[in-house]
Amino acid sequence: MLRAELVRRLAAFTLEASIEVEPGAPLVLVGENGAGKTTVLRILAGLLPPDRGRIEVNGRVWCDTERGPVLPAARREVGYVAQDYALFPHLSVAENVAFGLRASGERGRGLRSKVGRALERFGLLELAHRRPPELSGGQAQRVALARALVTEPALLLLDEPLAALDLQTRREVRGAVRRLLAELPCLTIYVTHSPMEAMLFGERIAVLEAGRIVQCGARDELLRHPRSPYVAEFLGVNLYSGRIRDRRGGLVELVTEAGSLWVVDPGGDDDVFVAVSPREVTLFREPPAASARNVFRGRIVELAPEPPRGERVRVLLATRPPLVAEVTADAVEALGLREGVEVHAAFKASGVAVYR
Amino acid sequence: MLGAVLATILVLPVAALVLRVPPARLAARLAEPEILDALRLSLVTSVSAAALAVVLGLPVAYLLATRSFPGKRLVEAAIDLPMVLPPTVAGLALLLAFGRTGLAGRALEGLGITLPFTTVAVVLAQVFMAAPFFIGAARAGFAAVDRRLLDAAATLRASEIRIFFHVMLPLARPALLAGLAMALARALGEFGATITFAGNLPGVTQTMPLAVYLALQTDLEAAVTLAVLLLVISFGLLLTLRAAPAGRLRTRDADAPR
DSSP, X not given: OEEEEEEEEOSSSEEEEEEEEBTXXXXXXXXXXXXXXXXXXXXXXXXXXXXXXXXXXXXXXXXXXXXXXXXXXXXXXXXXXXXXXXXXXXXXXXXXXXXHHHHXXXXXXHHHHHHHHHXXXXXXXXXXXXXXXXXXXXXXXXXXXXXXXXXXXXXXXXXXXXXXXXXXXXXXXXXXXXXXXXXXOSEEEEEESOHHXXXXXXXXXXXXXXXXXXXXXXXXXXXXSOOSHHXXXXXXXXXXXXXXXXXXXXXEEEEESSOEEEEEOOSSSSOEEEEEOGGGOXXXXXXXXXXXXXXXXXXXXXXXXXXXXXSEEEEEEOOSSOEEEEEEHHHHHHHTOOTTOEEEEEEOTTSSEEEO | OHHXXXXXXXXXXXXXXXXXXXXXXXXXXXTSHHHHHHHHHHHHHHHHHHHHHHHHHHHHHHHHHHOOOTTHHHHHHHHHHHHHSOHHHHHHHHHHHXXXXXXXHHHHXXXXXXXXXXXXXXXXXXXXXXXXXXXXXXXXXXXXXOHHHHHHHHHTTOOHHHHIIIIIHHHTHHHHHHHHHHHHHHHHHOXXXXXXXXXXXXXXXXXXXXXXXXXXXXXXXHHHHHHHHHHHHHHHHHHHHXXXXXXXXXXXXXXXXX
């Protein structure tokens, strides 16, 4: 089990993350570029010292800035696959894989058989004597994985292992990586900037935003109850957070950063998240007659046809709070929706997810 | 047009040198003891100087490329100084440091060691003039090694020493060879510092450049012979070392299953 508390000041923000990984349950760390994902991995690997923090792996303390001992990277049982794989260009594939074993003092037959098994496992036997510049992206990725795993690390860190591949290769490799993650005995952290990859690979997902973990939990929880604009945008839902101001007839009035809305009373007084599916939002040219509690007036900012065939259209509205609605192409025609047109948008208080 | 002018300036003197004495005469004079002495001395001292520059310069270049410390710029400037210093000034400085009455010279004298006007002094002068060329090239070579490879090696349990020998050194090899060539050429051609600090004693401190200069006063043909010899050696040196980095980087291959 990995337990880590990390604090490190960066140029734009302070990274402050607490991370736990259980054996057999890889953690996917997802976030936008520049959120601090690679920094987390570098600190865990020992390539960057934290300002404050503690890292414990399977009961062994790798780093504890309070008490003193900070193991250098070379003394941590870590496997690190960098985004560009960082293969040694002057060594053959086999020597790249053998590098970590040699550094740990492995020689002779033991070394050969371990390297041989790793090459075989990753389908690299035929490439054993090639050099990295002669490899394709997918092959280089397999060498990097073999090189990191052959030393049997306690903690495996994968930094965007698919990012350097072209689309075609990525599709081919995805399944293999997924199977690998499922069968790995070591603690694993998989970093990606793609929420889609995160959903694909992670049973457990942590969302990193500007150096902080804004949500961490099971995939289903994340899908149903996003707590960050980043994930909400990926899922295509309207996400608001706010505090409860008023209660009336089983509903509460929620005050958000921009405007307020009425939702089903979740009980309690703590701040809540509200997710509104764009399909729940109805558009009108004239003010609608009652029924819906949440009616907002605003101009259309953008109309974006939804893939694949554009039968549905996403409508960005400059309401307070801002809303995205999804309507049919027929409705766009019938209502005469264009950029700049003022409309009324409504959704039912019961048509939204409210959670903390 | 400009190219032609430049080519004339660069090529014509070399041609003049080579065409001056017929090859047969050249071969005959090569066997003369004074010329052989100068040749032997030049080769021994410049190879020793280049070797010393490598041994002493490698750690310095490595530290300059990988560490930052207060006063680093000052150290760098001090190391580069011999490259811009007139060689005679360098010779004078060496004399004031290691001469009989010099700063360190007096202490050496007490130990029974006299440096000036010995072959060791020749090597010292050559190291002084040539080492900065090697250090500069090696440092640039080390700095150009991709940091991500060093990080990868560290996460693969490699100590700093191991990283140096197995990643830094092989990847910086072309730069190191280029630096070695520069240092060797500089040592071979060194004149001013040598004659000032080590003097001009045949067989002891009279290297080929010194011998050329001296012969010029009395025996033009001997001077030309020596000069052509120097030319051939320098040119051969450049050719060999230029060819080397372009060649395939051969390192120990895997003892992996075949």
